[in-house]
Amino acid sequence: MPDGMNVDYDGLIPNNVGLADDARVRKALETWHPGYIDWWKDMGPEGFQESLVYLRTAISVDPKGWARFDYVRMPEYKWGVLLAPAVEGRTIGFGAHKGEPVWQEVPGEYRAMLRRLLVIQGDTEPASVEQQRHLGATAPSLYDLRNLFQVNVEEGRHLWAMVYLLQKYFGKDGREEADELLRRRSGHEDTPRMLGAFNEATPDWLSFFMFTYFTDRDGKMQLEALAQSGFDPLSRTCRFMLTEEAHHMFVGETGVSRVVERTCAAMKEAGITDPDDVAAVRALGVIDLPTIQKKINLHFSLTLDLFGNEISTNAANAFNSGLKGRYREDKLDDDHRLIDATYPVLRCVDGAIVEQHVPALSALNMRLRDDYVVDCQGGVSRWNKVIEKAGFATRLTLPHVAFNRRIGEFAAIKADTHGNIVAHEAADALPSLDDNLYITSLMKPVSETGAYAPWIAAPKVGIDNKPGNFEYVKIHE
Ligand SMILES: [Fe+2]
Ligand SMILES: [Fe+2]
Numbered sequence: 001m002p003d004g005m006n007v008d009y010d011g012l013i014p015n016n017v018g019l020a021d022d023a024r025v026r027k028a029l030e031t032w033h034p035g036y037i038d039w040w041k042d043m044g045p046e047g048f049q050e051s052l053v054y055l056r057t058a059i060s061v062d063p064k065g066w067a068r069f070d071y072v073r074m075p076e077y078k079w080g081v082l083l084a085p086a087v088e089g090r091t092i093g094f095g096a097h098k099g100e101p102v103w104q105e106v107p108g109e110y111r112a113m114l115r116r117l118l119v120i121q122g123d124t125e126p127a128s129v130e131q132q133r134h135l136g137a138t139a140p141s142l143y144d145l146r147n148l149f150q151v152n153v154e155e156g157r158h159l160w161a162m163v164y165l166l167q168k169y170f171g172k173d174g175r176e177e178a179d180e181l182l183r184r185r186s187g188h189e190d191t192p193r194m195l196g197a198f199n200e201a202t203p204d205w206l207s208f209f210m211f212t213y214f215t216d217r218d219g220k221m222q223l224e225a226l227a228q229s230g231f232d233p234l235s236r237t238c239r240f241m242l243t244e245e246a247h248h249m250f251v252g253e254t255g256v257s258r259v260v261e262r263t264c265a266a267m268k269e270a271g272i273t274d275p276d277d278v279a280a281v282r283a284l285g286v287i288d289l290p291t292i293q294k295k296i297n298l299h300f301s302l303t304l305d306l307f308g309n310e311i312s313t314n315a316a317n318a319f320n321s322g323l324k325g326r327y328r329e330d331k332l333d334d335d336h337r338l339i340d341a342t343y344p345v346l347r348c349v350d351g352a353i354v355e356q357h358v359p360a361l362s363a364l365n366m367r368l369r370d371d372y373v374v375d376c377q378g379g380v381s382r383w384n385k386v387i388e389k390a391g392f393a394t395r396l397t398l399p400h401v402a403f404n405r406r407i408g409e410f411a412a413i414k415a416d417t418h419g420n421i422v423a424h425e426a427a428d429a430l431p432s433l434d435d436n437l438y439i440t441s442l443m444k445p446v447s448e449t450g451a452y453a454p455w456i457a458a459p460k461v462g463i464d465n466k467p468g469n470f471e472y473v474k475i476h477e
Helices: 023-043 108-131 142-169 171-183 205-227 232-270 278-282 289-307 313-320 360-389 433-442
Strands: 052-058 067-073 342-349 352-359
Touching: 023 108, 023 142, 023 171, 052 142, 108 142, 108 171, 108 205, 108 232, 108 313, 142 171, 142 205, 142 232, 205 232, 205 289, 205 360, 232 278, 232 289, 232 360, 278 289, 289 360, 289 433, 313 360, 342 360, 352 360
Parallel strands: none
Antiparallel strands: 052 067, 342 352
């Protein structure tokens, strides 16, 4: 068995990092554990803490069988510390240290930068749990309720993953940062989470699906970039987190797809030929396509801000130092140093949007964002297939990257969803109060097995191949 495949599952903290023989780190994690459980009970899913939820738990890092499905009470979930197996002879793949053996300890000169990367990543994990904590009360089915909780417990595990690295490799500062990760609160006036999109509310299930599609996908991009890291424990951690992350985006993509499917079916049944006839569509109790488009506009633009400034010396430093690579760096065919390379960036010059070629090293945020946009388009195209199949001409689109931005080149201008600079942002490109109230009015919980709220279609297949009437959450047991 390759190094790291054996998981010690019996202790308080399942792990494949040898905690049993590492008294210092084990003690630090065991000291942190009660605060985590308190945080989970206070800020994790509201209600349902005593319910039995059919969850998967990571019990191995073998790609062929890493998860076990069973009924679990969420506070008893086994949040483990799991690293993907070490790759023998792995070398640093990019930057100034390219070709040197990967680091097993933190290089002193990069300590501060690495700590910051871990804290920023770590902060997003509990933030999304906090954002989603009220959604259980309005779940459209037990299937969806279970998926929400699956995402939540895994974000909890991702917090553990970052806390382990902080406590193992950063001593006292690491322990302080780990405590701070439990102290900040999404949307809190005085102690907010670190990044904007993680302080926004997730008030309804369409928002949840949009969040897991668009914002968890930012998480994927960041994890992919960190999975390339020359700091091997970080690389291994992120590689395993990515296996879980895929499910979060699946929940988002299929969630939106099922909403679109139900809307199209209802329009067809009612003989509606104009999907833009919002009043007629809403009279059917489903979510009209124009509102879905507005939600896309909102969540996509908020998430683009997470990539930071297009031109960034921090990003260049993180790459040069070998800490954070590009998306799938190991599949790219260039010198992986980028000393003389350039990259095209959309910039705002004299009030116009123009493309400029800038040093590739300074444009790494932009590049990751471009890869993200391509990745986002896949699901949107599949949603459009559902609309097309139903016989409607409407197509959902990603708005232009300049639309509704608060960070970077476009923060200073106003652009419409096509990227035209305008004097005033159009009021109809983002969800209005009315739109949100309408969505909220649909959010009525459905808890009979196999039943779904009338605004969303049933999924094509069950979780873990369970049949349609499976009781994914035993609410009162
Ligand atoms: Fe995560
Ligand atoms: Fe996630």
